[in-house]
Amino acid sequence: MTAVAEAPSKIGEVPSFTVTLRVLRHLPADDGELAERWDEFQVQAHGTDRVLDALHQVKWEQDGSLTFRRSCAHGVCGSDAMRINGRNRLACKTLLKDLDPSKPITVEPIKGLPVIKDLVVDMEPFFASYREIMPFLITTGNEPTRERLQSAEQRERFDDTTKCILCAACTSSCPVFWTDGQYFGPAAIVNAHRFIFDSRDEGGAQRLEILNDKEGVWRCRTTFNCTEACPRGIQVTKAIQEVKRAMITRAF
Amino acid sequence: MQTHQYDVVIVGAGGAGMRAALESSTRVRTAVISKLYPTRSHTGAAQGGMCAALANVEEDNWEWHTFDTVKGGDYLVDQDAAEVMAKEAIDAVLDLEKMGLPFNRTPEGKIDQRRFGGHTRNHGEAAVRRSCYAADRTGHMILQTLYQQCVKNEVEFYNEFYVLDLLVDHDLAAGHVPEGEEVNVSGVVAYELATGEIHVFQAKSVVIATGGAGKIFKTTSNAHTLTGDGMALAYRRGIPLEDMEFFQFHPTGLAGLGILLSEAARGEGGILRNADGERFMERYAPTIKDLAPRDIVARSMANEVREGRGAGPNKDYVLLDLTHLEPAHIDAKLPDITEFARTYLGIEPYTEPVPVYPTAHYAMGGIPTNIEGEVLRNSNDVIRGLYAAGEVACVSVHGSNRLGTNSLLDINVFGKRAGISAAHYAVGASFVDLPESPAVDVVAELEQIRVRPDGERVADLRKALQETMDANAQVFRTRESLQQALADIKALHKRFRAVSVQDKSKTFNTDLLEAVELGFLLDIAETVVVGALNRDESRGGHFREDFPKRDDENYMRHTMAYRRPLPAKGGRQWQSGADGDHDGAFAYTEVFDDYQLVLGSKPVTVTRYQPMERKY
Numbered sequence: 041m042t043a044v045a046e047a048p049s050k051i052g053e054v055p056s057f058t059v060t061l062r063v064l065r066h067l068p069a070d071d072g073e074l075a076e077r078w079d080e081f082q083v084q085a086h087g088t089d090r091v092l093d094a095l096h097q098v099k100w101e102q103d104g105s106l107t108f109r110r111s112c113a114h115g116v117c118g119s120d121a122m123r124i125n126g127r128n129r130l131a132c133k134t135l136l137k138d139l140d141p142s143k144p145i146t147v148e149p150i151k152g153l154p155v156i157k158d159l160v161v162d163m164e165p166f167f168a169s170y171r172e173i174m175p176f177l178i179t180t181g182n183e184p185t186r187e188r189l190q191s192a193e194q195r196e197r198f199d200d201t202t203k204c205i206l207c208a209a210c211t212s213s214c215p216v217f218w219t220d221g222q223y224f225g226p227a228a229i230v231n232a233h234r235f236i237f238d239s240r241d242e243g244g245a246q247r248l249e250i251l252n253d254k255e256g257v258w259r260c261r262t263t264f265n266c267t268e269a270c271p272r273g274i275q276v277t278k279a280i281q282e283v284k285r286a287m288i289t290r291a292f
Numbered sequence: 293m294q295t296h297q298y299d300v301v302i303v304g305a306g307g308a309g310m311r312a313a314l315e316s317s318t319r320v321r322t323a324v325i326s327k328l329y330p331t332r333s334h335t336g337a338a339q340g341g342m343c344a345a346l347a348n349v350e351e352d353n354w355e356w357h358t359f360d361t362v363k364g365g366d367y368l369v370d371q372d373a374a375e376v377m378a379k380e381a382i383d384a385v386l387d388l389e390k391m392g393l394p395f396n397r398t399p400e401g402k403i404d405q406r407r408f409g410g411h412t413r414n415h416g417e418a419a420v421r422r423s424c425y426a427a428d429r430t431g432h433m434i435l436q437t438l439y440q441q442c443v444k445n446e447v448e449f450y451n452e453f454y455v456l457d458l459l460v461d462h463d464l465a466a467g468h469v470p471e472g473e474e475v476n477v478s479g480v481v482a483y484e485l486a487t488g489e490i491h492v493f494q495a496k497s498v499v500i501a502t503g504g505a506g507k508i509f510k511t512t513s514n515a516h517t518l519t520g521d522g523m524a525l526a527y528r529r530g531i532p533l534e535d536m537e538f539f540q541f542h543p544t545g546l547a548g549l550g551i552l553l554s555e556a557a558r559g560e561g562g563i564l565r566n567a568d569g570e571r572f573m574e575r576y577a578p579t580i581k582d583l584a585p586r587d588i589v590a591r592s593m594a595n596e597v598r599e600g601r602g603a604g605p606n607k608d609y610v611l612l613d614l615t616h617l618e619p620a621h622i623d624a625k626l627p628d629i630t631e632f633a634r635t636y637l638g639i640e641p642y643t644e645p646v647p648v649y650p651t652a653h654y655a656m657g658g659i660p661t662n663i664e665g666e667v668l669r670n671s672n673d674v675i676r677g678l679y680a681a682g683e684v685a686c687v688s689v690h691g692s693n694r695l696g697t698n699s700l701l702d703i704n705v706f707g708k709r710a711g712i713s714a715a716h717y718a719v720g721a722s723f724v725d726l727p728e729s730p731a732v733d734v735v736a737e738l739e740q741i742r743v744r745p746d747g748e749r750v751a752d753l754r755k756a757l758q759e760t761m762d763a764n765a766q767v768f769r770t771r772e773s774l775q776q777a778l779a780d781i782k783a784l785h786k787r788f789r790a791v792s793v794q795d796k797s798k799t800f801n802t803d804l805l806e807a808v809e810l811g812f813l814l815d816i817a818e819t820v821v822v823g824a825l826n827r828d829e830s831r832g833g834h835f836r837e838d839f840p841k842r843d844d845e846n847y848m849r850h851t852m853a854y855r856r857p858l859p860a861k862g863g864r865q866w867q868s869g870a871d872g873d874h875d876g877a878f879a880y881t882e883v884f885d886d887y888q889l890v891l892g893s894k895p896v897t898v899t900r901y902q903p904m905e906r907k908y
Contacts, residue, residue: 068799088549088636100751104794104803109332111515114551114632116432117332133635156486157800163329176440177392187389189401195394202394202426202433206331240392 056086059136060144061094063106066155074155079103080144085136091124091147092131108159115271118207122159123148128209128269150212152221166208169224173232173250178243194239201234201279203272210266210276216259223259224251226266226276233279236292248287257284293490293731298323299718301480301495302711303455303522306333307431307700308682309501310438310447311707312714316499317447319715323493325450325482327517327805330439334503334515335703338431339554339629341423342388342700343411344381348402349421354378356414357422359901361698364410364585365656365691366832366842367903368535368850368896373663373687375899377698377705384704385424393437395426396625406625407559410585410695416908419559419583423697428554428626434700450482453491454805455525456734457481458498460678461724464530464669465855465887475669477677478724481731483738485805488798490731496721497677497714500526500659500667501707504683505816507809509652509766510758513545513552517809522684524812526659527819531669531678532852534686534894535657536816537823538833540694541767543589545651547609549636553629553648555696558582560625563613564593565645566601572610577908584908587693587833590650594767597649604647611645650767656694656833657823658686660852660894665710670852671873671894677717677724681710688850692832741807747792750807753784757810757817765821770838774825781818782884788814818882819853822889826880827851844903846877849893856890858883 061081066074083097092110099106108131109119115133122131125139125146139145153161204227211217211225232251236244251257257280266276286292300316302309305326316322326333345352357378362369389395389403396404405421413420426433442449459478462469469475479494502522506514527533543564544553558564564582566572576592577584584592593610596602603611614622614630619642622630630641639646659680661667666674682703689702757780764777788811795803829843830836852873878893 068797099803100749104750105797107795107800107802111328111332111517112334112337113516114337115635116337116429116628117328117334117515119328119332135635157797160800167329171443174444176444177390183390187386187395187403190397191401192397192399194401195397198394202436203429204436205336205432206329235392238392238394 056084057141058082059085059094059141061098062144062146063158064148065158066149067105068157074157085141087137089136090132091134091136091145092120094136095131095147107157116205118205121150121207121209121212123150128213130207130209130271133271150208152212152218153208163208165221166211166225166227169228170206170231173224173228173247174243175231175235177235177238177241178246179240180242188240190239197239198234198237200274201230203274204230204234205272207271209269209271213265213269215263215265216261222255224256226280229257229280229283230274230276233283236283236286244286244292248283251283252287257287260284293492295492295494296323297494297723299495300497300499300714301325301493302499302501303480304501304503304684305330305449306501306503306682307335307434307438307703308707308710309499310442311704312499312501312681312711313447314438314441314445315708315711316715317445320718323448323450325453325455325480325493327452327454327485327521329451330442330449331435333435334518336432336435337513337515337552338434338700339428339552340408340556340559341406341425341430341697342385342434342704343408343422343697344385344424344701345378345422346382346385346403346405346424348398349405351413352420352422354381356412356420357381359415360411361689361695362691362901363416363906364695365693366906367848368688368691368831370688370897371899371901372897373689376663377689377701380705381701384701384708388434388437388704391437391441393426393433395424406556407583408696409555409558409583409589411697412580416579419580423559425556427624428556428628431700452485453482454485454808455480455482455521456738456808457731458525458529459726459730460529460675465528466530466857471670471673475673475675476724477675478726479730481734485800485802488801490735492726492730494723494726496718496723497679499665499710499714500680500684501682502684504655505813506652508757508761508813508817508820510762511545511550512652513542513550514652519809519812520816521809521812522680523658524815526667527815527853527855530855531667531675532660532854532892533657533819534660534850534852535688535692535823536655536819536853537827537851538656538692539652539820540586540654540656540833541590541650542653543586543593543650544612544648546632546636547604547647547649550651551632551636552651552653553612553632553646554626555586557612557614557626557629560621561617564589565611565613566596567603567607568601572596572601580908585693585695588908590767591835593650609647609649612648613645614641615643615645654694654699655683656686656688656690656692658684661685661687663687663709664713665706666713677721679710679714681706692834738804738808741791741793742796742801742804744792747790748787750791750793750810753787753791754810754813756780757784757813761817765824767835769824769834769836771825774821777821778818778825778882781814781821785814785884818884818889822882822891823851823853826878826891828877848896848903849878850896851878852892852894854890854892855887858886858888
């Protein structure tokens with residue numbers, strides 16, 4: 041299928057084009073097993089349309105059984121991470137026109153987590169790893185009356201990792217995570233980093249102990265898939281390296 | 293079917309729900325039921341900040357904040373509630389900081405503050421720096437921080453569970469319950485998305501915190517999932533909805549898409565310009581210009597476009613100009629929204645102005661509560677054990693127009709209050725008996741939709757609803773436009789009875805749930821339009837071109853919308869003096885096929901500030 045850009049008939053009209061979506065379906069059969077197959081859909085798209093718009097068009101006009109998660113539709117809620125043309129991205133942040141719409145666009149669920157249906161995976165194992173690294177501020181002593189003080193530089197130290205939306209695009213792009221799903225994964229480490237390098241936090245040593253586990257940071261092979269996959273632009277691999285370094289030097 | 297028993301059940305896991313859960317779960321056995329994973333909630337999309345008179349960077353106090361909130365709401369604010377919110381704002385911000393929220397900092401290391409629309413020094417003299425913020429992702433940080441605390445406190449969640457019904461011992465939509473008579477909540481019925489299984493939760497207290505209903509409109513900053521579920525569930529049980537005609541249109545949605553660009557852009561110095569490059573807000577609000585409240589800015593923008601001064605090839609938007617700001621400043625303070633402009637419109641905000649147009653953003657109205665979060669069933673009586681907080685509720689701290697940042701404040705202050713109230717009530721209360729077969733009716737309705745072989749498509753009806761709401765009930769309204777919207781909604785209600793879905797499975801059937809959500813949207817839209825039709829005045833977010841002035845004599849009261857049975861079905865003819873103050877300008881009844889929507893009113897609480905003309 042080739043994309044045909046129609047000439048705008050009047051000024052200001054956005055040109056429309058046809059794209060083909062190839063979606064890896066996982067449909068629950070009567071025996072409870074999932075039947076896997078590829079389905080192709082053709083949709084009419086406009087210049088500002090995202091992959092999510094195309095999926096909605098299929099669901100709302102062609103096949104209501106096509107199932108995926110979504111909510112905010114502008115890249116902040118983290119619901120719609122999926123594998124688009126072989127790369128993990130958010131469907132709501134990926135514009136069709138940026139994907140070479142002359143070729144079919146493939147859409148698959150993210151890898152390494154059990155599929156429930158179509159593009160929906162079971163997120164529980166992902167959140168379980170997140171919970172294990174104690175993702176909350178740990179302090180000792182008396183609470184101050186006003187706010188705890190923190191300089192702009194101290195705040196900047198962990199700014200990058202506060203942006204995480206827990207979409208699992210990084211973790212499910214990691215070949216180490218794919219092998220057996222036991223590795224904590226980049227997202228959990230990113231969230232550990234967010235607290236380890238927060239000047240107000242006193243739980244760094246505990247978190248490093250947790251991540252020193254055989255399924256912890258040392259399984260990272262620095263392939264940078266996670267950094268490439270992050271829809272928030274977090275330097276994920278760098279954050280993992282900083283946690284590794286903190287583990288050796290105990291300086292954070 | 294599974295049955296569960298908890299002291300407190302909280303419906304919704306956004307900011308208000310999780311803030312309530314943090315209070316309730318440390319006191320009594322608590323469950324949080326959410327149709328999304330908590331971190332997907334739309335609190336996370338809030339950007340600009342949360343106001344509190346910390347006075348960290350300049351002189352400020354809670355009384356100025358209260359005044360701004362009352363004036364911003366065009367005097368329809370309950371002033372006792374606004375005062376509570378402004379006072380407790382300070383601790384609400386400090387609580388979040390102590391939970392670990394990474395606020396931006398001043399050079400001394402304190403929480404930094406910036407300007408925001410309608411927030412002023414000394415009753416309107418000039419803009420004041422009151423908004424506490426974390427870049428332009430304050431809502432994201434609040435949502436993450438509250439979730440982190442819920443993980444720490446091991447709060448019990450039921451994720452991806454849709455609540456289908458609210459259980460009460462008197463169905464107020466089915467017959468008359470005299471004023472003063474006791475009405476109790478007993479629990480909720482929920483649907484597990486993954487399996488299609490029904491769960492009945494029996495609870496001593498229920499807190500509704502399901503957020504807004506922006507999806508009644510086509511152009512909206514709201515998530516696909518903001519379908520007014522909690523409001524509609526209450527309304528279907530005859531609990532009134534308050535001030536539903538007041539919907540906020542945020543001035544700066546990305547043109548054509550509705551994606552939100554924070555008011556912080558203007559707080560940091562951004563300027564709105566028309567096609568001629570003119571800073572048109574100087575004409576509409578000479579003192580605070582681009583930082584006037586949202587209703588005024590949105591109307592001014594729509595007016596510029598209407599009068600032919602819009603920008604772009606179709607002259608259908610205005611421009612948000614950030615080009616005079618330092619790129620480094622933009623990166624530090626507004627990183628996300630500038631990325632939205634790049635990603636979705638291909639615009640570089642360093643060098644090009646961004647096309648913007650108003651987008652449906654926030655429901656000022658909702659389920660009426662008092663300042664303890666207790667749900668009211670008329671002007672005086674509470675429903676025992678039932679609470680609401682956040683956008684789903686109407687306290688009313690926002691009146692007819694909410695000030696920017698006051699929603700993040702609302703969810704923290706009143707989420708906390710509702711959580712404490714719900715837990716306290718549960719400690720002293722016993723379980724109320726569930727109705728016999730509590731899930732039978734809703735399950736039957738759901739099954740009908742699921743198995744119906746063919747019929748109306750959900751997407752078609754939803755699109756028709758959203759289009760009529762955008763065309764007829766948006767920034768500018770008239771009696772004629774609203775009557776058109778009402779006729780369309782009634783026709784859609786009829787078509788909805790024949791709705792069918794293609795997905796017939798019980799596993800993760802989002803097709804079916806979109807049909808359920810459409811039913812909620814239709815119910816909410818009817819309350820918005822009927823309220824707007826009856827309010828023959830212009831106030832805050834509700835602007836009637838045929839009645840462009842505020843009319844305090846007749847309309848300085850809250851609208852209450854009650855669903856009641858038709859007289860032919862055991863209901864009664866409504867008359868003056870009936871419960872809900874169904875008289876004066878609010879003696880209005882709209883008949884639908886299966887029920888009547890009866891309006892009433894509730895007095896506005898005025899403490900310190902008498903209504904004045906609203907100028908900025």
